[in-house]
Amino acid sequence: MVNKVGSPKIFVYLVIWLMVLVFFGTIAQRNNGLYLVQLDYFSSWIKWFGILPTPSAKLTMLCMTINLSAYFFRDNIFKMQKIGITITHSGMLLLLLGSGLTSIFSVEGSMIIDEGNRSNFFENYYKKEFVVINSSDSKYDEYTIFDEEFLYRDALLYSETIPFDIEVLDYYINCQPIQRVYFGNENFKGMAKNFYLQELEIEKDYEHNRPGIIFEIKGKDDTQYDGVYILFMGQTIPQNFGLFEVKLRPYRTYLPFEIELIDFKKEMHPGTDIAKSFSSKINLIENDISRKVLIEMNAPLRHYDYTFYQASFIEENDKETTVLATVKNYGRIFPYISSIVMCIGILIHMFFMLFKNFKKR
Amino acid sequence: MGRTYLVGILFLLYFGCDRYPSQPRFYKLSKDIVVDDLSDDLIQSKENEENFIWNVPKHWIPKDKGSVRLASYQIPVLDYFADISVTKFGGDAGGIKANVNRWRKQLDLNPQTIEIIQSEGISGSNSLGRYTIHKIINTEKPESGFLCMILPLKNSTVFVKLNSTLYALDILEQEFNAFCSSFRQR
Numbered sequence: 140m141v142n143k144v145g146s147p148k149i150f151v152y153l154v155i156w157l158m159v160l161v162f163f164g165t166i167a168q169r170n171n172g173l174y175l176v177q178l179d180y181f182s183s184w185i186k187w188f189g190i191l192p193t194p195s196a197k198l199t200m201l202c203m204t205i206n207l208s209a210y211f212f213r214d215n216i217f218k219m220q221k222i223g224i225t226i227t228h229s230g231m232l233l234l235l236l237g238s239g240l241t242s243i244f245s246v247e248g249s250m251i252i253d254e255g256n257r258s259n260f261f262e263n264y265y266k267k268e269f270v271v272i273n274s275s276d277s278k279y280d281e282y283t284i285f286d287e288e289f290l291y292r293d294a295l296l297y298s299e300t301i302p303f304d305i306e307v308l309d310y311y312i313n314c315q316p317i318q319r320v321y322f323g324n325e326n327f328k329g330m331a332k333n334f335y336l337q338e339l340e341i342e343k344d345y346e347h348n349r350p351g352i353i354f355e356i357k358g359k360d361d362t363q364y365d366g367v368y369i370l371f372m373g374q375t376i377p378q379n380f381g382l383f384e385v386k387l388r389p390y391r392t393y394l395p396f397e398i399e400l401i402d403f404k405k406e407m408h409p410g411t412d413i414a415k416s417f418s419s420k421i422n423l424i425e426n427d428i429s430r431k432v433l434i435e436m437n438a439p440l441r442h443y444d445y446t447f448y449q450a451s452f453i454e455e456n457d458k459e460t461t462v463l464a465t466v467k468n469y470g471r472i473f474p475y476i477s478s479i480v481m482c483i484g485i486l487i488h489m490f491f492m493l494f495k496n497f498k499k500r
Numbered sequence: 501m502g503r504t505y506l507v508g509i510l511f512l513l514y515f516g517c518d519r520y521p522s523q524p525r526f527y528k529l530s531k532d533i534v535v536d537d538l539s540d541d542l543i544q545s546k547e548n549e550e551n552f553i554w555n556v557p558k559h560w561i562p563k564d565k566g567s568v569r570l571a572s573y574q575i576p577v578l579d580y581f582a583d584i585s586v587t588k589f590g591g592d593a594g595g596i597k598a599n600v601n602r603w604r605k606q607l608d609l610n611p612q613t614i615e616i617i618q619s620e621g622i623s624g625s626n627s628l629g630r631y632t633i634h635k636i637i638n639t640e641k642p643e644s645g646f647l648c649m650i651l652p653l654k655n656s657t658v659f660v661k662l663n664s665t666l667y668a669l670d671i672l673e674q675e676f677n678a679f680c681s682s683f684r685q686r
Contacts (some may be wrong), residue, residue, distance in 0.1 A: 205511065284525040298524045318667075333642045333667045393527075 145209025153203050160186065160196050174265050174345035182242070197242065204235045220495075223488025230480030237473020245468040246392050249450065254459045257399035257424065261465040262389035264346045267372065271301050272384045286390065290352060297359075301383065306355045308367065313339040313348035316371050328366035336369055352387055392467065394445065396425040403452060403459040417452055419461040434463065444469055552628055552658075555682035557675060560584070575664070577671055582664030584676075593657045596621075596650055600634050603646050603661075607638040624677065627684040628653060633677065635669065642666045647673065649680045658683070 164180035171179070180186055181196040194202070207228055210216065216225045250261040266287050273281040283300045289307075296305040316334040336351040350372045356365035370387045398421050405417035418435040423442065434440045440447040450464035556562075560573040561581075570588055574581040593599065596618070601611040612620075621632035631651035638645070647669055649660040662669070662676050 201511075279528045279530055281528050282526065284527075286525070289524070296524070298526070300526050316667075329670050330667050332639075333665065 141209050141212045145206055145213065149206050150203060153199050153206065156194070157196060157199055160199070164196075170343070172343040172345055175341070175343075200235055200238065204232065204239070207232050207235070220491055223484050223486070223491060226484030226487060227481050228484075230477045230482075230484055233473055233480060234477035237470035237477060240470035240473065241468055245466065245470065247464070247466045248389070248392065250398065250447065250463040250465045251453070252398060252400040252419075252421075252461055252463070254400050254403055254461075257397045257422075259397040260391045260393045261463075262391055264389075266390040267350055267387060268390045269296070269352065269370075270386045270388060271298075271305075272386065273301070274384060296354075303356050303358055303363075303365065303383075305385075306357065308353040308355055309336070310350070310352045311336060311338045312350050313341050314351040314371070315339055315349070316351070316369070326364075326366050328368050330371070331367050331369045334369065336371065350387065392465075396423060396442065398423060398447070398463075399429070400461050401431070403461045405452060414452075417449060417461075419449055419463065444471065446471070551686050552683055553686050554586070554679065554684070556679070570658075575662075575668075575672060575675075577664065577668040582662060582668050582672060584660065584662045584679075587659045587661075588653075588656050589659070590656050592652060593659070596632065599650065599659070600636070600648070603634075603636050603648060607636060607641055607644060607646070609636070609638050624649075624681055626651075626681045628658075631658075631680060633680060635673075637666055637669065639666070645669045647676045649676075651680075651683065 160180050164176050167180070168176045179195075183195045184198050185192045186195040187193070210225075210228045215221060246263065248261040248263040250258055252258045267290075268287060269285040269290055271283045271285075273283075281300060283298045285296050289296055290310040292307060292309050294307040294310075296307065314336045316330070317337045319333055319335055331353070336353060342348050351369060353367065353369045355367050357363060358365075368385075370385060372387050400419055400421055402420040403417070404420070406415045407413060408415045416436050418433055421432050421434060421440075422429040423432050423440070432440050434447055434449045436449050439449070444467050446466045446468070448464040448466075449461070451462035453460040453462065556573065557575075560575050563572045563574050565572045565585075568587060570586040572583070572585045575584060594602075597612075597614040600617045600621075604611060617634070618632070621634050624631055624633060628651060631649050634646075634648045634650070636646040636648065643665055645664065645666045647662040649658075651658040651660075660676075660680060662672060664672065
């Protein structure tokens, strides 16, 4: 059983299959955009080529993990002749474990800060969240967050923290509001009275999509009913329900510290408007203690599991705004460690092979 | 057998990890550190002959104010523009009732008594004094509605009027409130 599952032949076929996926994924990216191809070829379990189901990169790498793990259930793997191979297998498993952690837990987005302002969150490029804010407390706002996977037709959003239920009538990844020819009926509230949402094709550049949601608010029991609302991404104001407010916004990740932009600098290529380099001088504020840090194009800030790269900037009137690409990745260190481990394993194995050949002669 | 179990457990562990929560998330944030969606985009109004100034969201487009207005802006809302104007007249400029009813008439609405107008108006204050905001809409005319601020000063009255579709009024109401509360001495 262990020999069959851990067969090196399987590993070779899996590596070839991964190469095939990377090849076709790279081609598909041209037409479908990076994010959708990542979802389709790499993050899903099954990749459908027409009517043919095939394992996606995620499933392939899971099979590789099982295949390599089976090696450790063989006999005599810690003998001197095999120790090199065992270490190499460990390194490879570590690499796969790191990629698994990255795939499951990593978050990325952008942090946008105006000069003189500070922020303690970054927003995901692609994923959205539906937020119900209770602002009845004078000191705190209470946020109940429904992630995007909760948002689908006929989904019921409820929580002990909000005194009403929300039924999703429809959710569009990309849409536009269209003015109604006829006035909406009395159940339609706010924007829904005069507008409806028209679904549009998903943009190739996924971050350019403007999602919208149609939802109904009703009491916890069936006797109360409020009305039908629509929310459109990019709108400043959601509807108000007394002291409750709802928003559809990019998925936010809050940081355990704050970043204040002190100064943004950019250097242009002489005689052009093309940026040569740009940098952000920031205050990293943690527990009321701040320290100054310079983030440059090739010198990101790494703090805890977060990395802040100088990605872009916005310039309007006399105001400068920095855009920091932010990544939180628990598996960041794994490729470095696993590469070293694999190198050591291969070197040991080669050393023993060399020694064995000399002995034969 | 034991080894097969171990492989099975590894398999289950991998599948058991889910990056998405199956329950809604919940957290509290101090009102002090919440980054206000509106506050990050404000610029100070240009100098004018009056002794007060205000904050303008940077996406508002200044337009020709004419001879009567202190300032005029266009506010982009989706694919059209709402108009907002700031004017000042001497004395009480006819009072709250006359002005609100004049705006109501523009929307084919019947006049109201001062008691109803005052009860429906929303009070606010800025560093110049107390003001009232009146939302004037006619649901039969969704293409036009007003949000108006009346701010009585010592010898004059400041009026801010936002004119847009009903839908845009909903969107811009918070921005309008923030705008009205930003008036202050120069």
